[in-house]
Amino acid sequence: MELLSKPLAIALAAGALLLAAAGVGYLTVREIGAITEDAASAAKQLSDATWTAKIEKANAEANQKIADQAKAVIQIQADAADRVNAASQQLEEVRKRNAALPHGDDIGLSAERVRLLPD
16 A cells, blocks of 8 residues: 555655755845844944044044143243233332432433333
8 A cells, every 4th residue: 555646755755855945045044144234233333443443533632632722821821921020020120220210200201211211
């Protein structure tokens, strides 16, 4: 007694092979999809890291420029304060020498007072 006829056995075997091939194909496509997703994720992380590094570098350069400008401002302010102090001291010295001259209450310039003026 034969269980299956020959054509039916061939059809079942062919169906089983097709089903196995479809399963292998599906698994292959799924694996390729997973590999593609991993590669895309890695590329995105690399891009994010690259841009983060560029932004951090630009921020560091900007902060350095700000610090350099602040130092320059402080130096300019110190130089200006020194000049103002020197001018104030010089003016006070001229006033003292002017007051020490005879006839300090006179109006107008005398030769002695003209000599007190800076060159």
